[in-house]
Amino acid sequence: MTLLLSALVGGWDSGWTMYPPLSLQGSVGYQFVFWSVFAIGLSSILGSLNLIATILLMRPKGMSMFRMPIFCWAVLATSIIQLTATQFIGIDFLLLSFERSLGMPIFNPMMVEGVNMGGEPLLHQHLFWFYSHPAVYVFVLPGLGIISELLPVFSRKPLFGYRWVALSSIAIALVGFLVWGHHMFTSGYQPYLRVAFMISTLLVAVPTGVKFFSWLGTMWGGRLTFPTPMLFTLGSISVFLIGGLSGPVLATTTTDLFLHDTYFVVGHFHATIFGGFVFPFFAAIYFWYPKITGRMYNEALGKWHFWLMTPAFWVMSIGQMSVGVMGMRRHIADYDAGLGIATGQLWITLAGFVIAFSILLMIYNLFSSAEVGRVAGANPWKSRSPEWQIASPVPDISYPAPIRVVGEPYDYGLLGSPNYVAVGAGDD
Amino acid sequence: MAASTTPMKAAGHAGAHDDAHAPTETYAERLRLNRLGMWLFFISEAFLFGALLAARFYLWGDTRPDLDQVVGLIVTSVLLLSSASMYIADTAAEHGQWRVFSVAAWITMILGLVFLFGVMIFEWGLFPSIYKAHLTPWDSKYGAVVFAMTGMHAFHVITGIALIFIMWNLARKRRFTPERHWGVEASAIYWHYVDVVWIFFYPALYLIGSVVHLTGH
Amino acid sequence: MSKSSSDKRHFIIVAVLVVVTTVVMGIVLNGVLELPVAASVQAHTVDWLFRVHMWLIAFLFALVSVFMVYSFVVFRRGKRQDEGEHFEGNTTLEILWTALPLVAVAVFAYIGVVTLNTVTSAPPDEMVIKVEGAQWLWNFTYPDGTLSTNELVVPVDQNLTMQMSSKDVIHDFWVPEWRVKEDVVPGLTTTVHYTTDKTGEFDMMCNQVCGLNHTLMIAKVKVVTQEEFATWQQAQLVKQDLQTASR
Amino acid sequence: MGHYRTGILIVLVLAVLTVVEFYIALVTHSVVFLMLIAALKAGLVIWFFMHVKRLWAAEGGH
Numbered sequence: 001m002t003l004l005l006s007a008l009v010g011g012w013d014s015g016w017t018m019y020p021p022l023s024l025q026g027s028v029g030y031q032f033v034f035w036s037v038f039a040i041g042l043s044s045i046l047g048s049l050n051l052i053a054t055i056l057l058m059r060p061k062g063m064s065m066f067r068m069p070i071f072c073w074a075v076l077a078t079s080i081i082q083l084t085a086t087q088f089i090g091i092d093f094l095l096l097s098f099e100r101s102l103g104m105p106i107f108n109p110m111m112v113e114g115v116n117m118g119g120e121p122l123l124h125q126h127l128f129w130f131y132s133h134p135a136v137y138v139f140v141l142p143g144l145g146i147i148s149e150l151l152p153v154f155s156r157k158p159l160f161g162y163r164w165v166a167l168s169s170i171a172i173a174l175v176g177f178l179v180w181g182h183h184m185f186t187s188g189y190q191p192y193l194r195v196a197f198m199i200s201t202l203l204v205a206v207p208t209g210v211k212f213f214s215w216l217g218t219m220w221g222g223r224l225t226f227p228t229p230m231l232f233t234l235g236s237i238s239v240f241l242i243g244g245l246s247g248p249v250l251a252t253t254t255t256d257l258f259l260h261d262t263y264f265v266v267g268h269f270h271a272t273i274f275g276g277f278v279f280p281f282f283a284a285i286y287f288w289y290p291k292i293t294g295r296m297y298n299e300a301l302g303k304w305h306f307w308l309m310t311p312a313f314w315v316m317s318i319g320q321m322s323v324g325v326m327g328m329r330r331h332i333a334d335y336d337a338g339l340g341i342a343t344g345q346l347w348i349t350l351a352g353f354v355i356a357f358s359i360l361l362m363i364y365n366l367f368s369s370a371e372v373g374r375v376a377g378a379n380p381w382k383s384r385s386p387e388w389q390i391a392s393p394v395p396d397i398s399y400p401a402p403i404r405v406v407g408e409p410y411d412y413g414l415l416g417s418p419n420y421v422a423v424g425a426g427d428d
Numbered sequence: 429m430a431a432s433t434t435p436m437k438a439a440g441h442a443g444a445h446d447d448a449h450a451p452t453e454t455y456a457e458r459l460r461l462n463r464l465g466m467w468l469f470f471i472s473e474a475f476l477f478g479a480l481l482a483a484r485f486y487l488w489g490d491t492r493p494d495l496d497q498v499v500g501l502i503v504t505s506v507l508l509l510s511s512a513s514m515y516i517a518d519t520a521a522e523h524g525q526w527r528v529f530s531v532a533a534w535i536t537m538i539l540g541l542v543f544l545f546g547v548m549i550f551e552w553g554l555f556p557s558i559y560k561a562h563l564t565p566w567d568s569k570y571g572a573v574v575f576a577m578t579g580m581h582a583f584h585v586i587t588g589i590a591l592i593f594i595m596w597n598l599a600r601k602r603r604f605t606p607e608r609h610w611g612v613e614a615s616a617i618y619w620h621y622v623d624v625v626w627i628f629f630y631p632a633l634y635l636i637g638s639v640v641h642l643t644g645h
Numbered sequence: 646m647s648k649s650s651s652d653k654r655h656f657i658i659v660a661v662l663v664v665v666t667t668v669v670m671g672i673v674l675n676g677v678l679e680l681p682v683a684a685s686v687q688a689h690t691v692d693w694l695f696r697v698h699m700w701l702i703a704f705l706f707a708l709v710s711v712f713m714v715y716s717f718v719v720f721r722r723g724k725r726q727d728e729g730e731h732f733e734g735n736t737t738l739e740i741l742w743t744a745l746p747l748v749a750v751a752v753f754a755y756i757g758v759v760t761l762n763t764v765t766s767a768p769p770d771e772m773v774i775k776v777e778g779a780q781w782l783w784n785f786t787y788p789d790g791t792l793s794t795n796e797l798v799v800p801v802d803q804n805l806t807m808q809m810s811s812k813d814v815i816h817d818f819w820v821p822e823w824r825v826k827e828d829v830v831p832g833l834t835t836t837v838h839y840t841t842d843k844t845g846e847f848d849m850m851c852n853q854v855c856g857l858n859h860t861l862m863i864a865k866v867k868v869v870t871q872e873e874f875a876t877w878q879q880a881q882l883v884k885q886d887l888q889t890a891s892r
Numbered sequence: 893m894g895h896y897r898t899g900i901l902i903v904l905v906l907a908v909l910t911v912v913e914f915y916i917a918l919v920t921h922s923v924v925f926l927m928l929i930a931a932l933k934a935g936l937v938i939w940f941f942m943h944v945k946r947l948w949a950a951e952g953g954h
Contacts, residue, residue: 021831022814022856049468057461083468087476095483095576104565104572106483109832116832117568117642121815123486127479156722157729164739186817188828188835191765198757202750209746210739216712217738221650222729223722234713241709245702252757254764255698258691258824261817261852318677325678327821329852332860413731463947490921501914508906515899515941523895620941624934630910631926635917 017132018093020107020124024100034097041086044138048079048086055079060386062405066163069385069409073166074145077173081134081141085177089131092124125187129180136269137176140276141169144211144240146284147233151218153287153383154230158410160217161210168207168214175204185253186260194253201251208244212237228302229381232283235310240275242317243268261331263324271317279310282362289366290380294393295373301365308358316351319344384409455608462610470621473584477625480577484632492637493563493570496550500634503546504626510539511623514592518616524606526599533596536619540589547578568642577629584622591615650720650730659715666707667700674699684822684847684868686840687764691824694760701753764825767838768804776809778816778829778851781858791881795864797849800874805839817853820866828853844868902940909933 023030055076059068095106099119110118152159159165181189181197215237224230246268249255259265282305289297323341324330335341379388386405390398517532548554551574553561563571595615598604604612675696683692720729774797775786785793799805809818809829818837819826822845827837851862869877913929916922938944 017854019815019853022854025814025856045472049465049472052468053461053464057457057464083472084475087472088479091476091479091483091580098565098576099572102565104575105567105569106487106572106576110568111832112568117570118832119487119569119572120832121830122833123483126486127483130479155720155729158731158733160732161734161739164734164743186826186828188830188833194761195758198761199750199754202754202757205750206743206746210743212709213738213742214734216709216716217734219713219716219720221732222716222720223725223727224717224720225722226717234717237713238710241706245705248701248753249695249698252694252698252753254691254757254760255695257761257764257826258688258695258821260826261819322678325680327681329819329850331854334860408733410733411731413728467944467947485923490923497914501910504910505907508903508910511906511937511941512899512903515903516896519895519899617942620937623941624937627933627937628927628930631913631917631930635913635921635926636923637921 017128018096018124020096020099020121023096024108030100031097034093037093038090041090044082045086048082051075051079052083060403060405066166067405067409070148070159070162070165071142071145074141074148074169077169078138078141080170081138081173081176085131085134087131088127089135092127092131096124122184122187122189125184126180129183130177133180133183134173134176136272137172139273141172143236143276143278143280145169146280146287147215147236147240148211148218149385150229150233150283150287151215152410152412153381154225154227154233155219155222156412157218157222158408158412160214160220162408162410164210165214168210171207172204175200175207179204182251182253182256185256198251198253202248204251205244205248212241212244227286228297228299228306229283229287231303231306231310232279232286235306235313236275236279236283238275238310239271239279239313239317242314243271243273243275246271246321259324261329263328263330264321265324266330267317267320267324270320271313274313274317285362285366287381289369290376291387291392291394293370293373294376294391295369296376296380297369297373298365301361305358305362305365308361309355312351312354312358316348316355319348319351323348384411459610462614466614466617470617473621473625477580477628480573480580481628481632484573484577487569487573488637490637491640492633492635493574494639494641495563495574495634497634499546499550500630503543503550504630506539506543506546507623507626510536510543511620513539514616514619517592518612521599521604521609521612522606529599529612530596533592533599537589537592537596540585540592540619544582544585544589547582551578562642570640570642574633577633581622581625581629584625588615588619588622591618655715655719659711662711662715663704663707666711667704670703670706671700674703681821682843682845683824684820684841684843684845685824686842687838688822688824690760690763694756697756701749765838767806767836768840771804771806771838772799773806773808774799776807776818776829777812778809778818778855778862779812780814780856781851781862783849783851783862783864785864787878789878789882790885791878792885793881796867797864798867798869798874798877799841800871801841801844801868803841803871805841807837807839809835809837814855815853816851816855816862818849819852820847820849822847826852841868844870898940902936906933906936 018030018033055068055072059065095104098104099106099108105118107119107121107124109116109120148159148165178200179197181193182201185194185197226234246264250259250265250268286297286302289295323339323344326341326344327339328335328341335345376392378391381388384407386403387394387398513532513535517529517536520526520528520532549559551561551563553559553563563574565571565575592615595611598611599609678699680692680695683689773788777784777786782795783797785797787793807818807827809827810833811829811831813831815831816829817826818829820839822843823839823841825837825839827835829835845868847866847868849864849866851859855862909929909932913926916925916929
């Protein structure tokens with residue numbers, strides 16, 4: 001709310017990174033932004049605290065850490081980031097707002113007889129990116145978790161290398177804390193940091209690679225079917241692949257000195273966020289829709305949504321990367337016609353509209369199918385996860401008796417392998 | 429959700445068989461959850477104070493302002509003593525010695541207030557009639573960082589005192605027993621945590637680096 | 646064809662497809678992504694590494710997408726009603742695909758460090774130009790005192806060092822044709838080095854949001870021959886003298 | 893007074909460490925030294941005052 005109100009009192013004009021000193025100059029709108037981010041940060045810290053405690057202490061009997069649905073691992077990794085790193089942006093924005101209102105020189109330099117007695121603009125960038133880089137993984141990790149969750153169901157095969165996938169989530173989260181400096185390759189900080197952050201950033205490729213290869217291993221030799229959730233899962237992999245592969249060029253400082261803050265970065269970022277978050281999010285919506293409403297969505301409309309959105313997205317992100325390489329800066333509202341990127345921009349814009357239209361299709365689908373969709377039944381996907389073993393939509397008391405998990409979460413292909421049994425009270 | 433046990437410690441759970449499977453959780457289970465939550469909160473807060481320390485080292489490097497060493501040592505000792513009295517209060521609650529608890533809790537609150545006013549009077553110079561401090565938040569990075577760090581810490585001291593007061597009041601109404609006094613334990617570990625933060629802030633503000641004498645004030 | 650996933654024939658076909666796709670993708674990528682003219686020695690190093698990366702991307706893209714698409718075709722359920730094959734993983738494979746990327750990372754990090762050193766190290770006999778960014782224009786001061794606003798004229802085949810400072814907020818010095826960019830930060834002096842090797846007119850753009858007219862904070866860069874440069878400098882100095890005289 | 897003995901002992905140790913810190917700072921400005929002592933003090937508080945090991949206690953023991 002305060003974030004929206006900010007627009008009324010002048011908004012903010014430094015982009016979302018709020019680099020001071022620029023963010024110290026503008027209108028009062030900034031204060032609103034700082035306080036709203038502070039409030040959102042608090043809620044995300046408390047939320048993650050809840051999730052970690054739940055995952056560590058409130059699992060049903062027999063569900064050891066390595067028998068959890070893989071999505072829970074992703075959530076655990078995400079929560080670790082939210083619990084800790086969020087404090088950095090909290091304190092950063094708090095200090096920014098104090099500097100604005102009280103003039104505390106934390107970020108703005110103040111030269112006294114040739115000596116800087118004031119703050120350093122780069123401090124903000126360190127504090128900001130220490131949160132904001134891991135924050136990207138807050139989006140992406142649950143998305144990757146959803147991909148790992150859905151692939152086995154539609155491949156009818158166990159998740160390939162469950163433990164490795166689970167631990168790679170944690171690894172991505174932890175490495176994510178060490179790479180913030182790659183947002184600052186051109187910021188003018190000490191040159192040796194460029195080398196350190198280049199190496200740590202390239203290291204992210206390793207756990208990410210483990211995930212990709214495990215997904216391939218899951219599909220290999222399976223019995224693949226392609227309903228809408230599976231299509232979106234595969235769409236995520238393809239888009240995330242584009243995003244992931246454009247990473248190393250940016251992680252390598254030498255090439256990043258050229259590509260930094262160009263549209264190439266915008267393309268990279270959109271591909272990772274769409275592939276790692278938006279596409280899996282849609283996959284999840286279609287996947288759990290029958291569980292939530294008790295009815296199936298309209299499959300034909302779902303497929304239209306996918307086939308409009310995915311190619312459009314490929315056009316968009318590759319288009320953004322190519323205009324970036326040609327010299328298009330980011331964070332500007334208008335571009336120089338002389339760059340020769342008008343055609344590229346036209347394609348990107350058209351693709352954007354196609355994506356927006358396809359999402360409208362989905363919204364219509366979700367609302368209308370809740371009324372007229374075919375009744376789904378308890379387990380339309382023949383999934384093994386506990387939530388699919390109970391009625392759809394989920395009754396108020398999900399499990400009438402406590403359950404004890406006795407099998408692996410992804411034992412597809414082993415006929416008759418039980419997942420869990422209900423245990424009566426007192427039966428230990 | 430259903431009753432829980434962690435596989436890592438399944439053996440230790442054997443004793444609590446009574447209603448461990450009922451949908452409601454037992455006090456022991458809730459206590460574990462509460463403790464975990466509290467410690468996760470501490471971890472989270474550690475990053476908050478860590479960020480302030482990082483800002484201090486980034487901006488000051490190997491220098492520091494000329495803060496009054498006697499004041500620093502005294503407020504540090506006062507906070508340390510308050511931690512001791514809080515320990516006594518906590519242990520007293522464990523053994524049901526509610527009179528000791530009540531006295532120790534009050535000592536802690538008073539020492540906490542002494543610390544708070546010490547900082548406000550001598551570091552912030554809020555009452556120039558008693559003491560004229562030379563730092564202001566807006567004149568240089570030294571003042572700015574001192575105020576940011578002590579301010580954030582003082583905020584936690586205030587909430588700590590409030591917590592202890594609430595617990596003292598609840599204890600007065602006989603809400604706690606030696607077996608069930610999570611509230612007392614929580615406020616105690618919170619208070620010790622505030623002390624831990626100061627353990628790092630004290631050398632960072634008062635001891636590390638060579639003194640820079642600020643000119644023109 | 647055999648439906649067993651461990652059949653050798655699957656892997657041979659996939660390997661061939663991966664090689665073919667890599668070559669095709671490599672050519673397509675390097676064709677589609679057209680870099681601006683390279684007009685500095687540093688730019689050539691950056692471009693070379695960029696092209697190497699494109700081939701890495703082509704290979705990894707082929708690896709993942711060929712396996713994926715092949716699975717769609719060969720391992721689709723079709724009319725069968727059975728479940729997939731039951732295997733839960735393969736530790737050797739996992740270790741392999743953790744270790745190999747690590748090696749690749751090490752190699753690319755090494756190349757990265759070496760090239761980074763080439764593009765950022767100070768060249769000998771450089772001409773030091775003081776650059777000052779302010780909202781929203783650029784000021785240049787040459788070693789002999791020549792001043793210039795929003796127009797940077799430099800000789801070709803010359804080592805340049807930009808010594809940059811900012812009057813107000815963070816700006817960024819970027820000539821796409823010279824590739825390397827660096828922020829201009831208040832309170833700091835940052836430097837960036839170029840060796841010009843092509844004449845021409847380019848745009849130098851601010852590439853760090855700096856407020857309302859950030860988009861328009863563009864200076865003209867003219868890389869000219871040594872003689873032209875001398876003439877320009879002379880004219881500029883005369884203009885400056887006239888200005889001081891008239892004041 | 894039996895229950896309180898550990899606590900009082902630890903406070904004494906902490907007090908001594910604080911004084912040591914203060915005097916070290918008079919001779920050297922070493923960040924490492926001072927931060928190590930701070931970490932030691934923090935460790936004592938976390939272990940003895942905050943009872944961190946209760947986190948791993950399955951029962952609600954005190």
